[in-house]
Amino acid sequence: MDLAWPIVGLGLLAFGFGAFSVVISSVTGPKRYNRARLDAYECGIEATPQPMGGGKFPVRYYLTAMLFIIFDIEMVFLYPWAVNYDALGLFGVVEMGLFLITVLVAYAYVWRRGGLEWD
């Protein structure tokens, strides 16, 4: 845990700096109340999808996030294999190849069905 103390220190320093900036800017800046200025940015009329309280956004982001999880997990399995590559030898390469090919099936399926088309 000794190794982590410098990280904790740096994190606290950065957090303190950020929090201080957020607090201080409410003091140093001028305050001129204006109802329109506190409204969310819009052009002409209110946009239909609202971030809070209903309103629907493209569900496509769900697919992106799911694909990200799949590849993230694959990545996490690749790391220990790569580090211990020399000890695992040919067996490791074959096993990892099998794993990669299976994941590639999922990847090919998603690609083929048009899951990787963006607009």
Place this chain on the structure above:
Amino acid sequence: MDLVFWIPATLAVAGALGMVLSKRAVHSALFVALSMINLAVLYLNLSAPFLGMVQIIVYTGAVMMLFLFVLMIVGVDASDSLKETIKGQRLAATLIGGSFVAVISSMLSSTITTLQSDLATETINAGGNVQAIANLIFGRYVLAFEATSALLITAAVGAMVLAHRERAKPKLTQRETSKKRFEDYALAGKHPGPLPATGVYARHNAVDTPALLPDGSIAPNSVPGPMQARGSVRPVDEYDLQEVKDLSKGELVIELDHEGDHESK
């Protein structure tokens, strides 16, 4: 007291409680993220740095991000009804949850009493923590590892089924749409440029207000089709019409006063 254990442990539990108690769904998700990060710190504490980092990368970075995306996309909010929709759900949840707690605590207590520190990290992590994990994945648990890839395929298929809509027609490229626009112009005389903008912005909701042409007549394309069909186009003020006419004849001059508001004379 071992602060390095108690601080993250307290924060993790606080995160879990906050998740249950907070009203906004996004706040709940944030509390879970807090919990996950503190679990990662606990892993680090137990000399399992690889697992700790993976905990953050996969759970905080990927899984919770998916949750956040979904919450934001669907727009779940405190206004959602808390009424029971499945009968007896609360009772069942309490019973099952309670029995789960009982099982876990009995297991934990028996583990703590029987298992002393024969799991010395020095022997397990000999040759490095990551190497040890690699040896386990590609040794004792190699079948489970390969089965994981099948799980990933299932996840991909599931996501596609839930969230993907296939196109009936292939998507037009920029080149094709622009070609089509000029074909329409050549064959049907359809205007290739953008439609005229809507009318007065400051006085009304702009989309329902038609723009006026220089002669005072209405530019029909300046109001979206659905609004025209619905009949919710705002009629043009007599006053506005007169203003346009006077302006075009030079009988009306708009002067800006020092405040920036205009005053007509």
Place this chain on the structure above:
Amino acid sequence: MIFLRNPTLDDFGIDPWWLIVIKVLGVFVVLVLLTLFSIWAERRVVAKMQIRVGPNRVGPFGLLQSLMDGIKLALKEDLVPKNAARFVFLIAPVISVTAAFMALAVIPFGPMVSIFGVWTPLQLTDFSVSVLYVLAIASVGIYGLVLAGWASGSTYSLLGGLRSSAQMISYEIAMGLSFVAVFLYAGTMSTSEIVNAQEKLWYAVLLLPSFVIYTTSMVGETNRAPFDLPEAEGELVGGFHTEYSSLKFALFFLAEYVNMVTVSALATTLFLGGWRAPWPFSGIPGANEGWMPLIWFFGKLLAFIFIFIWLRGTLPRLRYDQFMNFGWKTLIPVSLGWIMVVAVARTLIQESVLTNTRTLIILAAPIALLLLLSIVVEMRKKEPEIDELEVEVLANSFPIPPMSAALPKTQTKLAVENVRDSNG
């Protein structure tokens, strides 16, 4: 002089507390200064590229410009929109900036040096999975953007936040995969040991495809031009920070530049030999000892920053679908393929089925063939047919020049003459 050696993992975690404080403050100050400097450098360099002068008023060469901009931002009104989720809105920039700074904790700036008589590596800390630590911190940093977008209570912000995070997670995969080959060769995930492993040969040379993939994805990961879609002003106003003003906005800006420094520092560490002197200088005695390596490290780092600026000055922004297609359909499959190539090649060499040169030839041949094939395919791609560009000239009409500028001059002349003839 026994301490003038490469640091190992045993050298970390034994610093006295005052040394930790000095190092933490040092890293923090260096990062803030680098940010101020790179903002100034960016504006000056881009100005040079556009034949302008750029900021040159405040301080020598305008060097204090960014500092003054920061002070100016502090004196601006601090707005919290009516619809905002107040606490999350305020905490989001702090998350962003904290994550950005923390990532630099594991970057090795140099070898063992003596600070007030204590021998210590010129690096805050290091452990067996420090590269993973950088990835973990980066994934926490994305929260800052998503939350800022959501908490603003504005549609533009939310769309911008979702888009930024979708972009960052897409390129994070390519980035993570490009590390695998490095780990494979170095046999470790600790940054200082990876630098040690590059004593003879930089991984940028040995694993060139990994290096190219990493440098491409690091531009996408930091949302910089030509991948700066979250800031596509024409589509999303200002992206996730549309509703932010004053120092809260400055914090996002700071985080962006610190992230730029982080990914550049990581590229230096993993692929360009870290603090080790580049080839002609490595012959100088003492070039890799003591405080000297700081020069090499920051030289390489600033070179990357310059490339970031250069890219911004040169390339137009990509369209969203082009960008995502590139990440998912090119970078990811190529890096997976490359990982398998490296793994198989190394196995063949280790099992001594083949000698080094033979393996190289066997592996290089299909790659070369593939390259050749792609060039041939590219060359045989049909140019747009001329006939659709041909102009139909009606009698007595205004002479219309052909639409394509690619039409040869003589042909244009001919067309114009034809028109003249027909006009009589």
